[in-house]
Amino acid sequence: QSALTQPASVSGSPGQSITISCTGTNSDSDVGGYNYVSWYQQHPGKAPKLMIYDVSNRPSGVSNRFSGSTSGNTASLTISGLQAEDEADYYCSSYTSSSLLYVFGTGTKVTVL
């Protein structure tokens, strides 16, 4: 069981919307099989911060500019109205029924142009 697959980098201009994909394995063992996908934002030198849980739910205090969804075996995080403070690394994650039990994505660096 390897990591979930994310694009290495995504960029956008302030005010634009960007979407980060997260592709699971080719079975229903993770992203496609459970609604336990979550997304984390990590600024350099800081701990990750939960941004989305259970595919599309936002924790209290997280901006509604962040939204999540899934389609088949791929989860997506959309950031609308991109702001300079959104520049960070983003990781998806999911429970998996494989022996690994829990898996993170490879990570995506978001750059605000």
Added chain:
Amino acid sequence: QVQLQESGPGLVKPSQTLSLTCTVSGGSISSGGYYWSWIRQHPGKGLEWIGYIYYSGSTYHNPSLKSRLSISLDTSKNQFSLKLSSVTAADTAVYYCARTHCPSTSCLLGRVDAFDIWGQGTMVTVSS
């Protein structure tokens, strides 16, 4: 407000045991609905799930580390701990502890859905 804080040596010699403790404040680790997790991040790399423990003592480990790994709870101190034996340079990483939510129908199955509160992380270097 629940907060987590990792503590432990920042330098460990090869072949020795890495030991870290996570102290939880503002909430009890004995309450249901949450597992207590360890996650690490190698320098410049992504996140790797290490394992988690429930207040009942049930533990789940990353199979790649299982033979070297021990996670335990000390409810009297509201702490949980990580021990990783026979370390090598490949274990050099920032280690995070995190509170981990589990849906009520899935807690006893070890299924979790999000790491909702993280410690600040502690850098551990394995070197002689």
